[in-house]
Amino acid sequence: MNAFSKVIAVSVAMLSSAATLALDLKQGEALVNERCSACHKPGVMGAPKMGNKADWEPRAAQGYKTLLEHGMKGLNGMPPKGGAVDVSDEVFESAVTFLLQSAGVLEQAKSGKAAPAAAKKADPKPAAPAKQETAVTAKAMQSAEGKQKVKPALKFNRLMKSAEEWNPPPYEDGIHDPEGEGAYALQPPKELFESLPKAPSGNRVDWVKALEGGAITPxxxxxxxxxxxxxxxxxxxxxxxxxxxxxxxxxxxxxxWLDCSNCHPDIFIPKKGANQISMAAILMGEKCGVCHGKVAFPVSECRKCHSKNKTQPVGIKQ
Ligand code: HEC
Ligand code: HEC
Ligand code: HEC
Ligand code: HEC
Structure with a gap:
């Protein structure tokens, strides 16, 4: 870890001194479109959006050198080199330049307080954090603390969670590896679910309606x-x-959705009344509970299953 960050520090110093070299912006553009756009297009985790001057201006104020260093070393949700550790430092730098240029802040960054020339001597200590970074970090920590305070309603049931925890993006859902780039390339569920029929529970989508209405065609x-x-x-x-x-x-x-073999014969014997089913079993994740509360609407939706009113008035025996 230590040795790694030293290597980065040194290469940042070398890069900055070479910053005057002409960079191949075409390569930078290609890298941005291929890799950086996964986060910088939608603005994942507060990533400054591509071509958005308002997003980039306060960052450009840190100066080109600081921006590049943050990009190389990583910063909060920004992984070192934006995850593109396989590309050369020059190509990465040209991607940063391209991002700044397309947001119209390249000149501003280059004339910023930390001019590349000032960084010629390899300084082993990291540059003093600029105000912007401190603010962002503090904000990130605050929201992380805020998240921890939210107590899930019922832990045993994955889909019965408090509102803040519904449909987290893939890199926060505990299922996908947040270290893998793929987790950031996947569309966050919240974004997609907006357009589908709503449900009051589970992941807030009425999947039966979505399928029937043709909103999805799996x-x-x-x-x-x-x-x-x-x-x-x-x-x-x-x-x-x-x-x-x-x-x-x-x-x-x-x-x-399902094949007969998803239920027969392992979960249910295919004969009416042949299976003992109880709410207790369902809540323990057996019988209907193998799916409901996990991959299908949760047990809280009593009326979806208990849908047939009794013909006799309640409490009267004949
Ligand atoms: C996994 C998502 C992700 C990817 C992929 C990604 N970035 Fe970022 N990037 C971020 C986030 C989030 C921030 C904002 C970090 C913060 O300020 O908390 C950021 C910030 C930056 C900054 C500004 C740093 C600063 O000091 O304000 C630069 C420059 C940058 N990214 C360049 C790139 C480049 C170039 C690539 C592609 C090679 C890339 N990023 C790929 C998430 C990403
Ligand atoms: C999601 C689970 C599930 C799937 C998938 C499923 N079944 Fe069933 N099936 C049940 C349940 C529950 C019962 C009722 C068992 C009971 O009453 O004890 C049942 C009952 C039956 C019965 C008995 C009917 C009767 O009147 O006795 C047959 C036959 C049957 N299923 C055939 C199928 C076939 C064929 C398929 C695939 C096309 C299929 N099932 C798919 C859950 C399922
Ligand atoms: C996924 C479908 C499903 C949902 C949702 C569901 N139930 Fe049930 N429930 C069943 C089935 C199946 C049985 C067993 C019926 C039988 O005896 O064959 C059952 C049985 C029951 C019984 C009879 C006693 C027992 O424990 O077996 C009660 C009471 C009951 N449910 C209450 C509820 C309440 C209250 C809710 C909402 C909080 C609810 N159920 C939600 C499927 C469901
Ligand atoms: C193998 C998985 C599986 C099992 C077991 C299962 N279900 Fe389902 N069920 C689903 C899926 C998937 C859907 C459609 C998606 C959704 O509604 O969340 C569904 C939908 C339903 C619906 C339709 C709701 C609507 O909006 O029309 C009812 C009712 C239902 N299930 C009741 C039951 C009952 C009662 C049992 C147990 C006897 C059961 N399910 C067992 C997976 C399952």
Missing amino acids: RYDRTDPSKQPFVMDLNIVREVKGFMPDVVYPHKQHTE
Whole structure:
């Protein structure tokens, strides 16, 4: 780690002294479009947006050298070299130059307080952090603390979380590796889910409606785009003792997504009434709970399953 940051420090010093060399902006542009744009186009985690002068101006005020150094070493959500550790320092620098130029702040950065010439002597100590950086870091820490204070409503159920925790972006969801670039290239769910039918719980999307209304057309088979599901329209009514409405299990909505073998015979014996199902089992993640509360709407949506009102008035026995 230490040796690594030393190497970076040295190469930053060398780079700055070579900053007057003509850089190949075409290469920089290509790198920006290929790699940097994953974060700098949408503005992931507060990354200054490509071509957005307002985003870049306060950063340009730090001076070219500081900007380049931050880019090389990384800064908060900005990984060292923007994750492009395989490219040469020159190409990386030209990408930074391209970003600054396309935002119209290249001149401003170059004439900034930390002029490249001043950095000619290799200074092993990192430059004193500029005000901007301190402010950003403090803000990032504050929001990190804020996040920790939010207590999930029910930890056992992944989809029953407080509002702040719904649909985190891939690099924060604990499923994707935040070190991998792919996690930043993936579209954040919140962005996409905006356009889909809403649900009050789970990941806030009514997937049944989304499929029925044609808002999504998922492939049934990963390898064969022409394969269609075998949809079976068969409702199974499970009478529930006591006050709760009866449960209607619909084969139709399930077989639009799932293969018979997803449930039969491992989860359910395919025979009406042959399976013992209880709420306790479901809440423990068995039976319907194998999926509901994990990859399908959660158990809090009582009425979606308990959808058939009893014909007898509650409490009256004949
Ligand atoms: C994984 C997301 C991500 C990628 C990929 C990425 N950046 Fe960034 N970048 C950020 C974030 C976030 C910031 C803002 C950091 C902060 O100020 O907290 C940033 C800031 C910067 C800054 C300004 C630093 C400063 O001192 O204000 C530069 C320059 C920069 N990036 C260049 C690049 C270049 C060039 C690439 C491609 C080679 C790249 N970035 C790729 C996320 C990314
Ligand atoms: C999401 C889970 C799930 C999927 C997928 C599924 N089933 Fe079922 N199936 C059930 C449940 C639950 C029952 C009711 C079992 C009970 O009442 O104990 C059932 C019952 C049945 C029954 C018994 C009907 C009766 O009247 O006795 C048959 C036959 C059946 N399924 C066939 C299929 C076929 C064929 C497919 C694929 C096209 C399929 N199932 C897909 C969950 C599923
Ligand atoms: C994913 C579907 C589903 C959801 C959501 C659901 N239930 Fe159930 N529930 C069932 C099934 C299936 C049974 C078993 C019916 C039977 O006896 O065959 C059941 C049974 C019950 C029973 C009967 C006693 C027992 O524990 O088996 C009660 C009471 C009950 N549910 C209450 C609720 C309440 C309250 C909610 C909302 C917080 C809820 N359920 C949400 C599917 C569901
Ligand atoms: C193998 C996974 C799986 C199992 C097991 C499963 N479901 Fe589902 N269920 C789904 C998926 C996926 C959907 C569609 C997505 C969604 O609504 O979240 C769905 C949808 C439904 C719907 C349709 C809701 C609507 O909006 O029309 C009902 C009702 C339902 N499930 C009840 C049950 C009941 C009752 C059981 C247990 C007897 C059960 N499911 C077992 C995966 C499953």
